[in-house]
Structures are given as structure tokens and as C-alpha cells.
Amino acid sequence: MPLYEYQCNDCNEIIEVMQKFSDDPLRECTKCGGTVEKLISQSSFVLKGTGWYATDYANKKGADRSKDSSDKKPECATCPSSSTC
Numbered sequence: 001m002p003l004y005e006y007q008c009n010d011c012n013e014i015i016e017v018m019q020k021f022s023d024d025p026l027r028e029c030t031k032c033g034g035t036v037e038k039l040i041s042q043s044s045f046v047l048k049g050t051g052w053y054a055t056d057y058a059n060k061k062g063a064d065r066s067k068d069s070s071d072k073k074p075e076c077a078t079c080p081s082s083s084t085c
Contacts, residue, residue, distance in 0.1 A: 001019070001043060002036060004016070004019050005017075005041050006025075006032045007036060007039055008032060009036065009037065010022075010029065010031035010032055010035070011031060011034060013031050013032070015030060015031075035041065
């Protein structure tokens with residue numbers, strides 16, 4: 001069930017209420033009886049399990065970069081340094 005926040009216009013009290021989406025919004029403060037306004041709050045979520053970009057795929061690009069230095073071809077011992085085999 002969603003958690004909604006309301007702020008009283010008279011006493012500035014912030015009230016958190018669990019309500020169904022279909023419930024009517026609060027009209028008055030439970031503390032002083034003044035009028036309240038619904039606040040727009042930041043929501044949050046956590047990605048759990050596998051299959052998410054953040055957990056499975058984000059770090060693969062960094063692992064490929066470490067291979068770049070080891071991908072160089074070894075130089076031929078019999079060839080001059082200015083020419084290729």
C-alpha cells in the first residue's frame with residue numbers, strides 16, 4: 001500500500017499516511033484540524049536479482065579495457081625494430 005505525505009498549512013506538521021490509491025486524500029490535519037496539502041515525494045526502488053543492467057552488464061566494459069595492453073603482438077627477435085615480419 002502506498003505511503004503518502006501531507007503537510008499542514010497551519011502548523012506545518014508533516015503527516016505520513018498509508019492509503020489505497022482509490023482512497024480520498026486527507027482534507028484536515030490530525031494534529032490541529034487545519035487544511036493539508038499532499039506533498040510530492042521522491043520515490044525509491046532497489047534492483048534485486050539478476051538480469052538488470054546495473055548488476056550484470058555495467059562492469060563488463062571496464063573488464064574489456066584491461067585486455068588492451070595484453071593484446072599487443074610480441075616483437076620478433078630476429079627482425080629489426082623499424083620493420084615488421
